[in-house]
Amino acid sequence: MRERSAPLDDTIVAIITPPGEGGIAALRLAGPDALAIANQHLRSRAGEPIALDPFHLRYAIFHSSNGQNIDEVTAVSMPHGHSYTGLEQVEIFCHGGRMAARLILEELMSSGARAAEPGEFTRLAFINGRIDLARAEAVAELIAANSHASFRASREHLLGAYSEHVAELRDQIVRVTSEVEASIDFPEEEISPASQAEVTHQIESVVDRIDQLLQTYQGGRIIAEGFSVAISGRPNAGKSSLFNLLLRKERALVNPIAGTTRDYLSEWIELDGYAVNLIDTAGIRIKGGKIEALGIERARKIIKDADLVLWMCDLTRRSWRKELEADLKNLPSEKTILLLNKIDLAKEKSETSTDVVPFIRLSARTGAGLGELTGCLSREIHKRMPDLTSGLVVTSARHKQKLGGAVKALRSARIKNQRGESPELVAFELRQATLCLDEITGKVYTEEILGRIFGKFCIGK
Ligand SMILES: Nc1nc2c(ncn2[C@@H]2O[C@H](COP(=O)(O)OP(=O)(O)OP(=O)(O)O)[C@@H](O)[C@H]2O)c(=O)[nH]1
Numbered sequence: 337m338r339e340r341s342a343p344l345d346d347t348i349v350a351i352i353t354p355p356g357e358g359g360i361a362a363l364r365l366a367g368p369d370a371l372a373i374a375n376q377h378l379r380s381r382a383g384e385p386i387a388l389d390p391f392h393l394r395y396a397i398f399h400s401s402n403g404q405n406i407d408e409v410t411a412v413s414m415p416h417g418h419s420y421t422g423l424e425q426v427e428i429f430c431h432g433g434r435m436a437a438r439l440i441l442e443e444l445m446s447s448g449a450r451a452a453e454p455g456e457f458t459r460l461a462f463i464n465g466r467i468d469l470a471r472a473e474a475v476a477e478l479i480a481a482n483s484h485a486s487f488r489a490s491r492e493h494l495l496g497a498y499s500e501h502v503a504e505l506r507d508q509i510v511r512v513t514s515e516v517e518a519s520i521d522f523p524e525e526e527i528s529p530a531s532q533a534e535v536t537h538q539i540e541s542v543v544d545r546i547d548q549l550l551q552t553y554q555g556g557r558i559i560a561e562g563f564s565v566a567i568s569g570r571p572n573a574g575k576s577s578l579f580n581l582l583l584r585k586e587r588a589l590v591n592p593i594a595g596t597t598r599d600y601l602s603e604w605i606e607l608d609g610y611a612v613n614l615i616d617t618a619g620i621r622i623k624g625g626k627i628e629a630l631g632i633e634r635a636r637k638i639i640k641d642a643d644l645v646l647w648m649c650d651l652t653r654r655s656w657r658k659e660l661e662a663d664l665k666n667l668p669s670e671k672t673i674l675l676l677n678k679i680d681l682a683k684e685k686s687e688t689s690t691d692v693v694p695f696i697r698l699s700a701r702t703g704a705g706l707g708e709l710t711g712c713l714s715r716e717i718h719k720r721m722p723d724l725t726s727g728l729v730v731t732s733a734r735h736k737q738k739l740g741g742a743v744k745a746l747r748s749a750r751i752k753n754q755r756g757e758s759p760e761l762v763a764f765e766l767r768q769a770t771l772c773l774d775e776i777t778g779k780v781y782t783e784e785i786l787g788r789i790f791g792k793f794c795i796g797k
């Protein structure tokens with residue numbers, strides 16, 4: 337563990353726009369020589385050298401070291417302490433497409449800049465104290481956001497209310513710790529039962545607050561990772577037909593031959609602002625070949641991991657009730673919804689033979705019942721969602737683990753305090769709890785933690 341260290345001396349550079357054709361591409365230089373390196377290459381239209389002024393966007397011709405005109409650009413510089421990274425920084429905007437940015441990048445590197453690692457600009461912003469670790473993680477979340485909900489949550493994290501809340505919880509623990517530590521300094525004085533009760537009370541209050549935060553993770557995980565819905569059932573039930581219907585495109589093969597879908601297919605849709613991962617699985621049956629058996633094994637695992645299972649029954653099969661009864665024994669009833677499919681063909685006005693799980697009657701061919709199904713899906717998502725207005729939602733598994741660690745240490749501090757164990761032991765547990773929260777905001781960190789977090793970033797961020 338260590339405190340934030342001094343920045344590196346290197347000047348780093350990267351193309352910060354995605355590859356491919358586009359109007360503009362951008363490059364970022366950050367480090368002590370950023371301005372000097374950029375100025376070497378910028379000329380006016382008449383060929384005069386240009387020196388960038390802070391925050392003034394300048395038009396220029398980017399020249400190679402041997403004086404060749406590479407591209408028309410605009411460029412802006414930001415002084416030390418006033419940039420994303422906190423270091424001296426220059427941004428250059430050239431024509432989009434593959435070549436211009438690549439040639440400029442090569443020139444800047446041959447003039448002394450080093451290629452930036454993935455996430456290195458944001459890592460510098462963290463090291464230089466521009467943002468804390470939770471906010472740095474929010475940058476990656478924001479870039480990866482694929483729904484309105486994940487965008488909103490990561491933007492709130494980036495704005496800092498979440499970090500402030502964690503800092504407040506930390507302060508609360510530190511206050512209790514200093515009270516406990518005060519009694520270490522005066523061992524000859526008896527600890528009064530009143531002050532012992534007060535310490536218990538304060539610990540419980542902070543445990544409650546962290547617990548409340550932890551409870552938002554159920555929804556937070558869905559916001560960050562999406563809500564996964566497995567479409568399963570016996571072969572030929574109409575799973576792929578429904579998958580296509582929900583996607584509004586012919587993505588999966590649909591065929592009257594049972595066993596059409598062998599592997600699984602996975603696609604994303606947005607429902608009510610949430611990202612939903614739809615998974616069309618292989619039909620589950622005892623017979624079938626070796627490949628089908630592998631598909632079925634996967635389907636079982638998908639059912640186990642999914643947030644919700646849509647189990648489809650084919651109402652045109654005479655034996656569907658009997659089959660369903662048998663199938664239900666192996667299904668997680670708390671997260672299963674039955675879909676009674678092919679109502680366009682079914683003669684009987686079928687109800688289910690079970691009231692264990694909710695059911696919806698539909699036709700994947702005509703689309704009848706689809707509205708009821710999407711309504712049901714969005715209710716299932718909302719049931720798991722925390723209130724998002726405060727911005728206080730845990731979306732990261734890492735944070736959940738650290739908050740859990742803090743609660744564990746606090747509970748053990750409370751027990752030790754109630755048992756009248758030595759204040760040193762109570763204070764030790766309290767400090768462990770503080771450490772867990774410090775690892776969320778990055779007040780303390782290891783290279784390993786940073787490597788894991790920033791390694792997931794793209795180059796140029
Ligand atoms: N009439 C009618 N036919 C349907 C309906 N849903 C699916 N089908 C037909 O049933 C057959 C099987 O549909 P699929 O969507 O391939 O079924 P599946 O469950 O994916 O089948 P496997 O991948 O083999 O497990 C196809 O011929 C579909 O056109 C429906 O609601 N009504």
Ligand SMILES: [Mg+2]
Binds near residue numbers: 588619
């Ligand atoms: Mg299929």
